Amino acid sequence: MDFTHTEERRLLSNTIEKFIENDYPLQSRMVGASSDLGFSLESWQKLSDLGINYALFPKKVNGFGGEGFDIAVVFEALGKGLVVEPFLSTLIAGDILAETGEHQDIFENILSGTKRITFAHFEPQSGYENKIETSIISNRISGHKSMVQFANSVDYIIVSAKDGDQIKLFLVKASADGLKINDFQTIDGGRAADLILNGVIGTELDITAENAIEAAVGKGILALSAEALGIMEYIKHLTINYVQTRSQFGLQLGKFQALQHRIAQILLEIEQARSAVINACSALNQDKKTREKALSACKMTIGRVGQLVAEEAIQLHGGIGMTWEYELGHYAKRLVMIDHDLGDEDFHTKKYSKLL
Amino acid sequence: MDVNFTKKQLLFKEEVRNFLRSAIPKQLADKIEKNKPLNKNDMQNWHNILNDKGWLGSSWPKKYNGTGWDIVEQFIFEDELASANAPRIVPFGLKMLAPVLMKFGTQEQCRYWLPRILDGTDWWCQGYSEPGAGSDLASLKTSAVKDGDQYIVNGQKTWTTLAQYANMIFTLVRTSIEGKPQQGISFLMINMLSPGVEVRPIKTIDGGEEINEVWFTDVKVPAGNLVGEENKGWTYAKYLLSHERNNIATVGISKKKLEKLKEIARVETRNGEPLIADPLFAARLAKVEINLGNLETTNLRVLSEAEKGGDPGAESSMLKILGSEVCQELDHLLRRASARYGRIYRPEALEDGFNGQEIGPFFAQTASSIYFNNRKVSIYGGSNEIQKNIISKMIVGL
Numbered sequence: 001m002d003f004t005h006t007e008e009r010r011l012l013s014n015t016i017e018k019f020i021e022n023d024y025p026l027q028s029r030m031v032g033a034s035s036d037l038g039f040s041l042e043s044w045q046k047l048s049d050l051g052i053n054y055a056l057f058p059k060k061v062n063g064f065g066g067e068g069f070d071i072a073v074v075f076e077a078l079g080k081g082l083v084v085e086p087f088l089s090t091l092i093a094g095d096i097l098a099e100t101g102e103h104q105d106i107f108e109n110i111l112s113g114t115k116r117i118t119f120a121h122f123e124p125q126s127g128y129e130n131k132i133e134t135s136i137i138s139n140r141i142s143g144h145k146s147m148v149q150f151a152n153s154v155d156y157i158i159v160s161a162k163d164g165d166q167i168k169l170f171l172v173k174a175s176a177d178g179l180k181i182n183d184f185q186t187i188d189g190g191r192a193a194d195l196i197l198n199g200v201i202g203t204e205l206d207i208t209a210e211n212a213i214e215a216a217v218g219k220g221i222l223a224l225s226a227e228a229l230g231i232m233e234y235i236k237h238l239t240i241n242y243v244q245t246r247s248q249f250g251l252q253l254g255k256f257q258a259l260q261h262r263i264a265q266i267l268l269e270i271e272q273a274r275s276a277v278i279n280a281c282s283a284l285n286q287d288k289k290t291r292e293k294a295l296s297a298c299k300m301t302i303g304r305v306g307q308l309v310a311e312e313a314i315q316l317h318g319g320i321g322m323t324w325e326y327e328l329g330h331y332a333k334r335l336v337m338i339d340h341d342l343g344d345e346d347f348h349t350k351k352y353s354k355l356l
Numbered sequence: 357m358d359v360n361f362t363k364k365q366l367l368f369k370e371e372v373r374n375f376l377r378s379a380i381p382k383q384l385a386d387k388i389e390k391n392k393p394l395n396k397n398d399m400q401n402w403h404n405i406l407n408d409k410g411w412l413g414s415s416w417p418k419k420y421n422g423t424g425w426d427i428v429e430q431f432i433f434e435d436e437l438a439s440a441n442a443p444r445i446v447p448f449g450l451k452m453l454a455p456v457l458m459k460f461g462t463q464e465q466c467r468y469w470l471p472r473i474l475d476g477t478d479w480w481c482q483g484y485s486e487p488g489a490g491s492d493l494a495s496l497k498t499s500a501v502k503d504g505d506q507y508i509v510n511g512q513k514t515w516t517t518l519a520q521y522a523n524m525i526f527t528l529v530r531t532s533i534e535g536k537p538q539q540g541i542s543f544l545m546i547n548m549l550s551p552g553v554e555v556r557p558i559k560t561i562d563g564g565e566e567i568n569e570v571w572f573t574d575v576k577v578p579a580g581n582l583v584g585e586e587n588k589g590w591t592y593a594k595y596l597l598s599h600e601r602n603n604i605a606t607v608g609i610s611k612k613k614l615e616k617l618k619e620i621a622r623v624e625t626r627n628g629e630p631l632i633a634d635p636l637f638a639a640r641l642a643k644v645e646i647n648l649g650n651l652e653t654t655n656l657r658v659l660s661e662a663e664k665g666g667d668p669g670a671e672s673s674m675l676k677i678l679g680s681e682v683c684q685e686l687d688h689l690l691r692r693a694s695a696r697y698g699r700i701y702r703p704e705a706l707e708d709g710f711n712g713q714e715i716g717p718f719f720a721q722t723a724s725s726i727y728f729n730n731r732k733v734s735i736y737g738g739s740n741e742i743q744k745n746i747i748s749k750m751i752v753g754l
Contacts, residue, residue, distance in 0.1 A: 124716070127626045127695050146716070147696045182713050187562075187701035187724050194715050248492035258741060307688075314561075314731045318490050318739060319515050322561050322732050329561035333728060336691075340698040340724075346636040 003278070009073045015050055016074065020081030026327050029189070033084040037153050038191030044085040048113025052078075056091045061098040061107055068281030071219055072226040076277075079230025082331055084189045088223055089118040089149040093158045095216040096169060100205050103171065106156065116154040120145035120172075120195050121213060128343040130213065136163040140178075140199040141170060147341075151193035152183035159195075159202060160209060167209040170202030177201070188337040189330065214292075217342055221295045222284065224338050225277050225302045231335045232270050232309050238328050239263065239313045242320075259316060266312055269305045276301035293355045296348040303345030306335045359653060361432070369432050376440040379405055388441040389616075391722040392706045393564070396521045400476055402443040407474050415451055415602070420458065420470045427659050430602045438608035446518070449473035449480035453526045455599065456543065456592050460584035469545070483513035483527035483546070483570055484593070491742050493528070494537040494590060498572060500529040500544055502579065502586075507531075507544060509552075509575040515736065519555050519568035523548050528589050543589035545581040546572070560732075562725040563703060597738065598668040602659060605679030607652050613686045614645060620693055620719055631693060640692070644685045651678050670750040673743035680733040680740060691727040694720035701725070 005013070024043060032040030055070050057063030065071075071091065078087060094110050094117060097103055109115035123132050124146045134143025141161045151157060157172045157179075172179065178200045183193040205212075240263065243254035253259055276298040283294030310332035314321035321328050339345060361369065384398055406412040414433050416422020425433065437444070445451070450473055457466055472478040489496040498511025509529060519525065525546050532540030546553070552575035557565045584592055621632035621641065631637050658671040691698050697716035704710060705721055734740045748754040 122696060124697075125625060129627045131627060147699065182715055184715060185701045186699040187728075188699060192699065248490065248495070258744075311731065315734060315739070318735050319485070319732075322735065324559035324561060324563065329728070333561065333724075336728075337699050337724070340691075340694070340696055344692065344695070346634070346640075346692070349636060350634075 005069060005073055009069060012051070012055055013073045013077045016047070016052070016077035017080065019047065019050060020077070020083070024081050024083065026082065026330065029082055029084055030330070033189030034185065038150055038185070038189075039085045039153075043083075045113055047083070047085055047087075052087060053090060053094070053111045053113060056087070057094060057098055057111065060101075061104070062111060063098075068219075068222055068284035071223050072229075072277055072281050075223040075226035076230035076233075079227035079334075080234045082189075082231065082234075082327075082334060086116060086118070086150040086153075086190070088220060088227075089154070090116065091223055092216045092220040093117040093119040093156070095219050096158050096205065096207070096212045097171070099207050099212045099215070102206065106171075109155075115156065116150070117156040117158065118149050118151055118154045119158050119216065120148040120151065121158075121160045122146055124194075128347045130167075130210075132160055132162060132167065134159070134161045134197060136161050136168065137199075139201070141172070141197050141202055142199055143197050145195040145197070147192045148195050149192050150190065151181050151195060152191055157195070158205070159197065159200070160213065167213070169205040169207065169209045169212060171205060172200055172202035186337070188334040214288075218284065218291060218295050221299045221342050222277070222280050224341055225273075225280065225298045228302045228306050228335055228338045229270075229274055229277055231331050231338075232273065232306065235309055235313045235328065235331050235335070236266065236270060238331075239266070239316050242317055253316070262312055262316065266309055269308060273301050273305040289355055293352060296343075296352040296355070299343055300345050300348035300352060303339040303348065306339055307345075310335045359656070361428075365428060365432060368429055369436065372433055372436040373440070375409065375411075376436055376442055379409065380440060380442050381405075384443055385441040388443060390718055391726060394443055395708075396479075399443060399446050399521075403446070403476055406445070407476075412445070412474050413450065413454075414445070416454060416470075417458070420454075420466065421474060427602050427662050428656075431607075431655070431659055434603045435608035435611070438606075438612040441612070444609070446479075448482050448518070448522070448526075449478060449524075451600070451603075452482055452596060453480050453545075456526075456583060456596055459595065460543075460588075460592050465580075465583065478524045479518075479522040480524050480526060481516050481519045481522035481548075481570075483516055483525045485515045486512060487514055491739055493593075493738075494541065496528055496530060496537075496541065498527065498529050500531050500542060500577070502531070505579045507577045507579060507582070509544070509546060509572045509577055511572050513570040513572075514568075515558070516555075516568045516570045517566060519548070519570050520557060520565070525570060526583075528593060531586050538590040540587055541589040541593075542586050543583040543592045544577060545583065546575060546577050550575050550577070552576075560729060562729040563701070564725070564729060598672055601655075601662055601668065601672050601675060604672050605651055605655050605675040606683060607648070607655050607679065610648055610679070610682050610686055611652070613683075613690075614641075614648060616719075617641070617686060617690055617693065620690070620717075624693055624717065626695075637689075637692070640685075640689055644682060644689065647678075647685070648682050651675075651682055654678065670747040673738075673746045673750075676737065677734075677740050677743050683733055684727075684730055687723075687727040687730045690719060690723045694723040698724045 052074055054063045055065035055074050058066030110117055123144055126132055154174050157174055159170045159172050160167055178198040180196040181193045183191055186192050246253050280294045280298035283291045320326050403412055411423055413422030415430050418424035486496050500507040500509045525548055527544050527546055528541050529544050530540050531542040552573040554571040556569045558567045559565055622630050624631040626634055697720035700716050700720055
């Protein structure tokens with residue numbers, strides 16, 4: 001048993017954290033997050049140059065990672081800095097593309113960060129489920145995809161569609177004819193879009209779509225959960241610091257027992273969340289049932305603890321926690337919104353209960 | 357024991373409902389239905405409609421041109437306002453300043469200021485909290501120094517809701533540093549248009565600009581703007597809090613929110629089934645509905661005691677805690693119901709006259725913003741922790 005990360009992973013994590021400390025202040029994150037692009041191209045390229053994308057993918061596609069712990073280390077570090085750049089969509093869509101064993105020319109550009117890709121699967125009526133209606137008629141894709149991450153600024157989109165009863169996956173150029181991208185801001189920073197596809201032509205990917213989607217979404221769940229963990233660690237640091245600095249009634253807030261107990265509760269819940277992430281990492285390469293159970297356990301825990309930590313941290317801060325100017329609120333928003341992506345607490349509780 | 361309203365109260369409820377049905381402009385009711393923010397015109401417009409009917413002073417006695425309604429009737433009125441998708445009455449002048457003036461102000465002050473609240477001449481905001489005085493309000497430092505027939509005010513207030521619309525602010529200011537901090541506080545009304553007053557907006561977590569900092573630099577205030585006695589302001593502020601029992605739990609608003617939420621849960625589908633058929637979501641709905649049902653009766657029990665003239669104890673603190681918990685849980689569930697679209701953030705789509713592309717269900721447009729914004733309700737007006745301190749002191753004597 002060994003709960004320490006390998007030397008290489010620790011090194012990568014430190015490199016990302018150092019970059020955030022020196023080159024990624026929250027103010028510039030906010031400028032990028034609320035820009036037309038939804039992130040900073042400059043930060044994207046600098047972060048890509050650190051090798052993040054290579055760490056997310058395995059050797060067989062020229063990456064140097066791709067394991068659960070690689071993904072977790074990267075996203076926890078990104079979470080601590082509230083990084084808004086589109087690494088999550090790169091991971092999910094990239095994982096599917098990597099699975100094909102083809103399109104290596106495109107993949108090289110994705111690894112280096114010179115091209116970007118996203119995944120368009122879920123739909124307005126599908127909620128968190130795989131029940132899609134987008135369909136293929138005479139080799140053309142038509143339908144409505146919702147909340148597609150950073151669709152406004154990618155080069156490629158992987159689109160799922162039904163051919164009869166069978167789900168297939170297609171590589172679509174963002175500039176394709178018949179593709180309308182209705183892009184908007186998200187409350188946690190960055191952008192997403194609803195896609196209206198009207199007879200769009202794409203290249204069919206030669207893989208079993210259900211399996212590829214499940215694997216990619218699983219990695220996405222892991223990434224989101226690790227990101228949430230990084231955010232929670234940062235919120236913990238902010239909150240402890242605040243109650244040690246702020247005084248009311250002539251006493252540091254941290255001296256009030258009622259508040260001490262609430263902070264203690266947050267600390268132990270975050271430890272539980274960390275264990276859930278570790279469990280999910282180590283189950284990622286195991287059989288389907290073990291893997292899916294661990295991923296649902298992880299995302300469910302993150303959803304529950306994330307809401308608790310966000311709400312308690314704001315309450316412990318009082319009015320200052322409600323302001324835009326102070327950094328806590330932005331971390332809290334992203335933390336809570338992670339529960340709105342790839343299945344919330346209730347969704348994963350139900351999914352887990354079916355696997356008991 | 358009878359938990360039902362009397363025949364007279366039911367007739368009153370009917371009368372209010374009938375009036376509201378025709379009185380609320382459709383454009384306003386639509387905004388409320390869709391949880392869109394109101395601007396000053398919207399609020400003033402609604403105040404004027406109620407004032408024309410003679411119902412704006414819903415908690416005021418008849419001698420000040422109020423309705424003279426008893427406390428249960430006031431509760432019913434608030435309940436019906438929410439139920440009819442009516443805008444909330446802006447409370448600062450009508451429900452916060454006015455009771456203090458009536459109880460502790462002079463005849464002259466009442467005669468001058470109260471009609472101006474009703475007719476909209478004055479828009480009031482509340483200047484209590486300061487950067488260093490939040491939960492520990494009594495440590496406030498904004499000073500008012502007597503200089504002949506005026507006070508000179510210096511300091512800073514914060515979290516001042518709707519100060520950007522107000523021309524008047526009622527404040528707690530320090531007039532003495534002798535004795536306990538509570539003993540040197542006075543209640544002073546200040547004209548926001550006076551030289552030396554500066555309002556700076558504070559952007560909130562959801563991107564809204566509803567609260568402000570208010571700065572005072574050598575602001576001259578007529579001594580006649582002092583309410584009651586110098587150094588007794590703390591007593592007046594406490595009087596206000598302990599007498600706020602009819603709407604502090606916002607039962608009416610929560611009932612309406614729950615009704616809307618259930619309607620949404622019946623229409624929204626998950627995996628082909630209505631959301632309300634999802635056992636986990638339904639259990640969450642059931643719990644909040646049960647809590648709200650209990651809270652309504654708790655609130656009515658408090659009002660019934662108050663009608664008999666009982667001295668208020670910690671009831672308003674209890675109601676505030678319970679009401680904020682229900683409110684925040686309802687906001688949480690609406691956010692949860694928004695699922696993937698809960699992340700949408702398009703303030704431009706909430707503006708009057710927006711005719712761009714609609715994306716996602718209507719309630720998802722504001723669900724998360726409201727959820728984050730209403731984290732304030734367990735913080736403002738004395739945080740829930742402070743309310744629990746009050747309860748422990750007053751009831752358990754700890």
